[in-house]
Amino acid sequence: MYRTRQRKMSSTTRKVVLGASALALAGGAFAVSTGMSSAGENCVGLDQALRQNLQFIAGQRSAPDAQSEARIANRQAVVDLINQRRAVAGCNADVAAEVPGAAAPAGNQGAKPPAGNQGAKPPAAKPPAGNNGGNQAGATKPPAAANPPAQNAGTGAGEVVCKGSTVTLSGEAGAPFASSGTFPIGTTLKVTNLDNNKSTTVKVETTSGSCVLLNNAAFEQVREPGKFLIRRAVIERVG
Numbered sequence: 584m585y586r587t588r589q590r591k592m593s594s595t596t597r598k599v600v601l602g603a604s605a606l607a608l609a610g611g612a613f614a615v616s617t618g619m620s621s622a623g624e625n626c627v628g629l630d631q632a633l634r635q636n637l638q639f640i641a642g643q644r645s646a647p648d649a650q651s652e653a654r655i656a657n658r659q660a661v662v663d664l665i666n667q668r669r670a671v672a673g674c675n676a677d678v679a680a681e682v683p684g685a686a687a688p689a690g691n692q693g694a695k696p697p698a699g700n701q702g703a704k705p706p707a708a709k710p711p712a713g714n715n716g717g718n719q720a721g722a723t724k725p726p727a728a729a730n731p732p733a734q735n736a737g738t739g740a741g742e743v744v745c746k747g748s749t750v751t752l753s754g755e756a757g758a759p760f761a762s763s764g765t766f767p768i769g770t771t772l773k774v775t776n777l778d779n780n781k782s783t784t785v786k787v788e789t790t791s792g793s794c795v796l797l798n799n800a801a802f803e804q805v806r807e808p809g810k811f812l813i814r815r816a817v818i819e820r821v822g
Contacts, residue, residue, distance in 0.1 A: 771822030
């Protein structure tokens with residue numbers, strides 16, 4: 584009887600010890616995994632979240648609508664929060680530099696008056712229409728006269744290159760110039776924005792990964808207010 588009890592007790596003791604050991608191992612594994620997951624919220628995840636929000640903001644700036652200003656304000660608050668967390672984590676990658684147009688001031692978003700200026704064209708077209716039939720030929724001339732900006736736009740002034748390419752700004756300051764990864768420094772390029780028939784002729788002074796990027800001053804000469812991307816562009820090599 585005594586030996587039987589001893590065996591039962593030793594068996595029970597072994598089970599308790601084994602159970603305690605299993606709990607200790609599980610607890611250790613949980614601590615390790617927790618440490619790994621907390622370390623996992625590192626710069627890679629924060630940088631990715633920041634990049635996605637900056638891309639969204641840049642997209643809203645390039646094609647704004649009535650709600651863009653509110654959307655940008657909301658996303659900017661998220662960007663500020665992510666940047667605070669990145670600062671605490673010691674992240675130092677320049678994520679904004681990877682997203683074209685991300686560094687552009689959100690204040691320019693409110694420049695929707697130009698959209699109102701588009702409505703100024705119909706009134707200009709209507710007065711000649713009021714001059715009746717014979718003058719309708721003259722009514723078609725004002726649009727032609729409204730195209731003198733196209734004198735700057737010149738298609739055929741040089742060899743059309745990089746067909747289908749969009750044009751954005753490099754963010755560089757100084758007098759108007761361009762950067763390119765396609766043409767050597769010193770090449771003269773003419774960039775025309777087909778949405779407003781404005782153009783600029785600039786020399787390539789720095790290199791980039793695009794067919795052509797315009798610095799801030801050059802981009803201002805052809806941009807539509809509030810937009811940071813020219814989707815319908817003609818690029819000509821003129822020298």
